[in-house]
Amino acid sequence: MKNNKALDNPTAKRRHGGIDPRLLAGPCMACNTRNMAICIALSDEEVAALEAIVTHQTFTPGQSVFFEGDPADHVYNITGGMLRLSKLLSDGRRQITGFLLPGDFLGFIRGDNYSFAAEAVTQANLCRFSLGDFMDLLDRFPKLEKRLLERASNELAEAQDQMLLLGRKSPKEKLASFLVRMAERQARALGPSKELRLAMGRNDIADYLGLTIETVSRCFTQLRKDKILALPESNIVIVKDGTRLRALHQPG
Amino acid sequence: MKNNKALDNPTAKRRHGGIDPRLLAGPCMACNTRNMAICIALSDEEVAALEAIVTHQTFTPGQSVFFEGDPADHVYNITGGMLRLSKLLSDGRRQITGFLLPGDFLGFIRGDNYSFAAEAVTQANLCRFSLGDFMDLLDRFPKLEKRLLERASNELAEAQDQMLLLGRKSPKEKLASFLVRMAERQARALGPSKELRLAMGRNDIADYLGLTIETVSRCFTQLRKDKILALPESNIVIVKDGTRLRALHQPG
DNA sequence: CGTAACGTTGAACTGTCTCAAGATCCGTGG
DNA sequence: CCACGGATCTTGAGACAGTTCAACGTTACG
Numbered sequence: 001m002k003n004n005k006a007l008d009n010p011t012a013k014r015r016h017g018g019i020d021p022r023l024l025a026g027p028c029m030a031c032n033t034r035n036m037a038i039c040i041a042l043s044d045e046e047v048a049a050l051e052a053i054v055t056h057q058t059f060t061p062g063q064s065v066f067f068e069g070d071p072a073d074h075v076y077n078i079t080g081g082m083l084r085l086s087k088l089l090s091d092g093r094r095q096i097t098g099f100l101l102p103g104d105f106l107g108f109i110r111g112d113n114y115s116f117a118a119e120a121v122t123q124a125n126l127c128r129f130s131l132g133d134f135m136d137l138l139d140r141f142p143k144l145e146k147r148l149l150e151r152a153s154n155e156l157a158e159a160q161d162q163m164l165l166l167g168r169k170s171p172k173e174k175l176a177s178f179l180v181r182m183a184e185r186q187a188r189a190l191g192p193s194k195e196l197r198l199a200m201g202r203n204d205i206a207d208y209l210g211l212t213i214e215t216v217s218r219c220f221t222q223l224r225k226d227k228i229l230a231l232p233e234s235n236i237v238i239v240k241d242g243t244r245l246r247a248l249h250q251p252g
Numbered sequence: 253m254k255n256n257k258a259l260d261n262p263t264a265k266r267r268h269g270g271i272d273p274r275l276l277a278g279p280c281m282a283c284n285t286r287n288m289a290i291c292i293a294l295s296d297e298e299v300a301a302l303e304a305i306v307t308h309q310t311f312t313p314g315q316s317v318f319f320e321g322d323p324a325d326h327v328y329n330i331t332g333g334m335l336r337l338s339k340l341l342s343d344g345r346r347q348i349t350g351f352l353l354p355g356d357f358l359g360f361i362r363g364d365n366y367s368f369a370a371e372a373v374t375q376a377n378l379c380r381f382s383l384g385d386f387m388d389l390l391d392r393f394p395k396l397e398k399r400l401l402e403r404a405s406n407e408l409a410e411a412q413d414q415m416l417l418l419g420r421k422s423p424k425e426k427l428a429s430f431l432v433r434m435a436e437r438q439a440r441a442l443g444p445s446k447e448l449r450l451a452m453g454r455n456d457i458a459d460y461l462g463l464t465i466e467t468v469s470r471c472f473t474q475l476r477k478d479k480i481l482a483l484p485e486s487n488i489v490i491v492k493d494g495t496r497l498r499a500l501h502q503p504g
Numbered sequence: 505c506g507t508a509a510c511g512t513t514g515a516a517c518t519g520t521c522t523c524a525a526g527a528t529c530c531g532t533g534g
Numbered sequence: 535c536c537a538c539g540g541a542t543c544t545t546g547a548g549a550c551a552g553t554t555c556a557a558c559g560t561t562a563c564g
Contacts, residue, residue, distance in 0.1 A: 089420060115412065167462030202543065221545085
């Protein structure tokens with residue numbers, strides 16, 4: 001907060017190169033997710049403005065970023081680890097609506113309160129922005145807003161895929177879809193690999209796919225017996241027959 | 253199309269009040285959804301710019317606006333009637349991801365093709381914009397982009413609600429949620445009423461809730477026998493016990 | 505009227521959940 | 535080093551909710 005003073009009213013100055021050199025060396029500049037996150041829309045100078053209002057946070061597995069119903073006063077970028085978003089019914093039934101990975105944005109907000117909870121699945125690193133600061137940024141950098149709209153459109157399409165999955169797919173198809181999509185995301189981040197590491201447990205998978213943990217387990221076993229997968233450990237999936245896995249994912 | 257010629261390159265002119273008077277009397281100016289649609293972000297002058305690039309279309313019940321996989325080259329505003337958005341699996345299983353009403357926006361797009369189909373449920377009126385024109389408009393009117401981001405955030409929250417419904421609610425709860433939400437939307441548009449008119453058939457409701465048509469029918473009967481609803485006609489629902497209906501809906 | 509689309513109801517079936525037990529893995533402490 | 539407890543995962547048996555299949559009722563319309 002203190003060392004941001006140089007940027008309190010610096011728009012013109014920044015435009016012409018007068019950036020505090022400390023900021024050009026800041027963590028955002030060298031961020032490993034800069035090319036995936038919403039920041040891809042920003043120039044070095046603009047990232048410096050981002051840097052001026054950001055707070056970096058770390059969460060341990062299971063820790064909550066915020067609860068469903070909390071006042072929605074911050075938005076986040078994930079720079080490391082995995083988060084889960086979830087909604088609860090009063091009797092404890094839970095639906096996980098998504099898993100967030102490095103580069104993902106957290107903070108499409110309706111109204112004054114978060115309508116879902118966010119928790120760390122693994123150790124996780126987040127950049128936090130106060131909503132007010134972030135809104136100001138949006139006004140200053142239209143590119144950022146465009147990028148955000150793109151992101152939101154993407155998430156909407158994914159949400160629709162997930163509705164199709166939840167409403168109309170069999171448990172086996174659900175698990176296959178889940179694995180294919182997680183493999184794609186992992187490939188995008190780390191390059192292609194036959195080995196998929198699942199950071200989340202069976203319980204999270206079940207609550208993401210609208211199943212019980214027993215059914216998830218049985219489907220894993222079935223896919224293993226069908227020789228579509230190998231499971232050297234319960235969290236490590238080796239895709240042995242990608243064709244048949246993808247056939248289950250999109251029947252036809 | 254023809255009478256838009258006066259606006260082919262009119263930015264400066266429009267900014268300073270030199271608007272073709274024919275446009276100030278155009279259908280967008282007097283549009284009954286102007287205060288609900290994304291247009292709420294726009295001044296009279298800006299609506300005139302909208303008017304310059306819009307095409308008005310009418311669809312009959314069952315008619316397709318576009319198919320899943322079609323090139324995504326247009327966006328739409330709904331000004332009358334009801335649309336359904338849906339996704340198909342190759343064996344015919346269908347998931348309806350939403351119903352659109354007057355004031356709703358259709359066109360959050362990922363990639364070059366629509367990832368879902370859009371069809372008219374009732375007779376429907378749409379304003380159509382070519383994607384290119386609309387993008388230009390976004391650049392010119394940042395307020396419009398903000399409004400769109402708001403909309404997208406809203407839709408994301410609704411999509412998450414629907415995931416909770418599809419993944420974790422019982423058929424009875426699903427139907428109750430559906431009725432409560434439809435009643436709220438109808439109330440927002442037409443004012444509060446105990447009588448809810450469902451424009452869509454049982455099949456559409458089933459495909460929206462991830463159920464079979466028989467189960468939907470049985471749940472209606474059950475809610476009627478529980479004296480929570482009355483059903484003078486199959487498409488007209490009278491909510492007799494809103495408290496118990498909302499208890500089944502369970503917001504959280 | 506006759507037919508087709510839509511909705512309701514019934515009976516049987518089946519897949520998924522529930523409940524229960526056993527297996528595996530982990531960190532902790534004896 | 536092994537023993538222990540807790541958490542996680544797998545497996546099995548039975549129950550039950552929701553689907554499937556089939557029949558019937560209703561409404562709209564040529």
